[in-house]
Amino acid sequence: MTLLSENNLIKNRQISFIATFLVITTFAFLLKDLNWQGNKQLHTIFETVSTLLALGAGLLALVRYYTKRNSTYLLIGAAFIGTGFLDGYHTVVTSVYFHTYFPSPPENLIPWSWNASRFFLAITMYANYLIWKMERRPSNPYKLKEKNVYMVFGAFTLFSFLFFLIVPLPRAYYPEQFFGRPEELFAALFFLLALIGFYKKGWWKNSAFEFWIVMSLIIGFTSQAVFMPFSVKLFDFQFDMAHLLKKISYLCVHTGLLISFFYLFRDSEKQKIQILAEIKERELAEKNMAKYRGRNELILNSAVEGIIGLDLEGRHTFVNPAAQEILGFTEEEMLGQPSHDQWHHSNEDGSKHNVRDCLIYKSMGEGSVIQNVKDSFWHKSGRVIHVEYTASPLKQNNKIVGSMLVFQDVTKIRHSEEKLHKLSFVVEQIPNAVIITDLDAKIEYVNHAFTKSSGYSPDEIIGKNPRIFRSEENKNNIESLWPTLVKGETWKGELCSQKKNGEIYWEFAAISPLKNKQGITTHYMAIKTDISNQKRYIAEIEEAREKLWHSENLIKMILDQIPQRIFWKDRNYKYLGANKLFAADAGFSTSEELIGRDDEQMPWKKIAHLYREDDRLVIEGGKTKINFEEPFVDRLGNKQWVRTSKQPLIDKDGNIFGVLGNFEDITERKKAEQSLKEYAYALEKSNKELEDFAHIASHDLQEPLRKVITFGNRLRDKYSAELPENAQDYLNRMQSASERMKTLINDLLDFSRITSRGKEFREVKLNELIADVLNNLEVKVEAENAQFDISDLGTIEGDYSQLYRLVQNIISNALKYRKTDTDPLIRIYSRTANRERQEISNNLENNYCHLYIKDNGIGFDEKYLDKIFAPFQRLHGRREYEGTGMGLAICSKIVSRHNGMLTAKSTPGHGSTFIISLPIALLKGKK
DSSP: OOHHHHHHHHHHHHHHHHHHHHHHHHHHHHTTTOOOBOOHHHHHHHHHHHHHHHHHHHHHHHHHHHHSOOHHHHHHHHHHHHHHHHHHHHHHHHSTTTGGGSSSOHHHHHHHHHHHHHHHHHHHHHHHHHHHHHHTOSSSOOOOOHHHHHHHHHHHHHHHHHHHHHSOOOOOOOTTSSSSSTTHHHHHHHHHHHHHHHHHHOGGGTOHHHHHHHHHHHHHHHIIIIIGGGOOSTTBHHHHHHHHHHHHHHHHHHHHHHHHHHHHHHHHHHHHHHHHHHHHHHHHHHHHHHHHHHHHHHHHHHOSSEEEEEETTSBEEEEOHHHHHHHOOOHHHHBTSBHHHHTSSBOTTSOBOOGGGOHHHHHHHHTOOEEEEEEEEEOTTSOEEEEEEEEEEEEETTEEEEEEEEEEEOHHHHHHHHHHHHHHHHHHHSSSEEEEEOTTOOEEEEOHHHHHHHOOOHHHHTTSOGGGGBOGGGTTTSTTHHHHHHTTOOEEEEEEEEOTTSOEEEEEEEEEEEEOTTSOEEEEEEEEEEOHHHHHHHHHHHHHHHHHHHHHHHHHHHHHHSSSEEEEEETTSOEEEEOHHHHHHTTOSSGGGGTTOOGGGSTTGGGHHHHHHHHHHHHHHOOOEEEEEEEEEOTTSOEEEEEEEEEEEEOTTSOEEEEEEEEEEOHHHHHHHHHHHHHHHHHHHHHHHHHHHHHHHHHHHHHHHHHHHHHHHHHHHHHTTTSOHHHHHHHHHHHHHHHHHHHHHHHHHHHHHHHHSOOOOEEEEHHHHHHHHHHHTHHHHHHHTOEEEEOOOOEEEEOHHHHHHHHHHHHHHHHHTOOTTSOOEEEEEEEEEOTTSOOOOSOTTTOEEEEEEEOOSOOOOGGGHHHHTSTTOOSSOTTTSOOOSOHHHHHHHHHHHTTOEEEEEEOTTSOEEEEEEEESOOOTTOO
């Protein structure tokens, strides 16, 4: 078979594997909802056929095994016979007559007995692959014994019979789950493992039997994985299809076995024809042997090699003159004498050479030709002779009658080879590359170290000039090479060479002339040592030294530019280094001057013990101090404040070897903080005095105002009829002004108390808050015929009473500043976003509730936006709209207390939208 046809065969078989799996799987998918219902009679027929097919496959496999022993056939035979018995057992338990004798009902017994058969076959097929794999081990191969196979498989089958006869079985169907029969997946798993194993084995590419075994495993796996797990009751479509596929898989095994028998019979016929041809050739050879026997005897006697004939007992039957000369015995002394008593009695070290270890006898026993290039014969004088020999069986009428031994004395050669081997071993084992060239500089020998370092094999380099692997960089290096060698001296120097892959490497070479006994130079030998790593290390060290110098200077430059003071100490609290600023504070011009000193030798020596204790905690406790504020004394003795951070210095092994610190001068900041504290205290005191003044002033103002209002009311009640009309107008104006003054004072009180008398924050449901406000404004809402559109507003945290007043003021303004010809329509809705009303994540700490109160009133010009939130600011006269101008100012202060924002959007004649932005979550208890 050509390579092309063999590749096509393999490809076609792979396609057939894939096609079989896809066809069965597609068939299962298309017909999965088929309403098919079989019966016990059909099942009994199916399993009877399965039993016969399994037993037939097992018997065929065993016959094939005993025809030509192969453990695969033995295991398949035993597996299918056991499966046949289990299938027969499965057939029996289906019968109405027999199932009464079992402890389990048919709906449990039938599926589980099926599963036992399938699981048994799957695991035995996988074991078949594992045993084949163990037999293939080169060392200590596994030997399979027939008796063990029959005992194990028979015991498992018998155990299954007894198990189903004695043990009550659990239910096998789970229609409420995705897999109706999940237990079938265990057999499917082992079918899959066996399939993978036989496929990896690869024999299916050339063996028809192995091909059909793989096909059987594919069908077995799909029946167990695609059909039977989805069966939800006995004798449904999946149940019967799995039984049908099982029989098809058995037929695949039958097909493979029959094809195997066919090839076996065909090969046996070829062997018969070959044997007949060999017989004819032997007869012709015997005729030719008789014809040339006389000539052969002449040749044997003239041969320089020793030739000896031996019978089956090892006795000499003929000895040629060369053998007599090599061994020192005469023909009369040798003929009829046993070879193992005369010249093959001992090993080279003098120990007894047993006959059972003799290769010459092995040649006669096995009927094979054996060559031995290293053996020892013994001369008549008692000295050892090193020999090489060939032992061939002598046959007569196709029967071995003895052996013919052809040998030669290689003692001198062996001694020379041993010396040469020792030298060669040394040369091959040394790590240096060795090259030997002739006088024309053609390479004759290279050792293993050279081939390893250069990448050239000996065949690629022998006969070539060494210049093929020299680099152009050698021009200046080798100018003195040939003049030195011509003088008969050894040249030493560095060579830049090029490997086979183009890689450049450096060698140190010692090239010497090799001279013969007459002192004439016959060859040149170079011993070279790869110094690429050394040169690379030297270059890397120089480069690292350069980088280190630059790095140290760069680090020093960076440290000197940092505006903070930086220092580092060892475990003895002595300075290892510092930056320029720190050195200057210590009174040194360079940081190197303070190396080796401690804090006792610094301007701050009076408080050195404080620094020592800090350093000890960091070094011994491994603690890190971040932004620790402490006093500091500069070199002039001035006390300052610094913010210091310290952390342990840790080496590569995790050990603390010192402390690293940095600090910055915060003296001015500390002074500023102190000034700020004093300012804050004064401001707090001033605000308190202002609040007290506002409270007292408003109280003192209300007292005379109440009297004015009270006596004005008495005057109107008692004397209004007696007063002239203009006097009554004056009285009414006075009373109105007093009421406005009262309202204004109350608003001022409310404005001042927003911060000082606010209540604790709590959870506020905005929809409930709006409902309370509208309930309080019910009369006004009805009077204005106002409509409200309120969305789901959510929940925030705040002062309920202040938020109530905030919303009430804005809604009241919306009702007050309405259009005369349009009923008020007020829409209230909310959005959750960040402070700038941009959508953000669900981080409640940063989220704001933006409450929108939109009306259709008269609106205002947005250029007055800042004005409307200031105290006493009004956009309309009191005759048009009543009020003190404090409502929105109070609203703005309430929102500020809640850390929020209040703004508005409006266009004259088109209504206004007030936007209240409040944090969703605030600190509990904040006032």
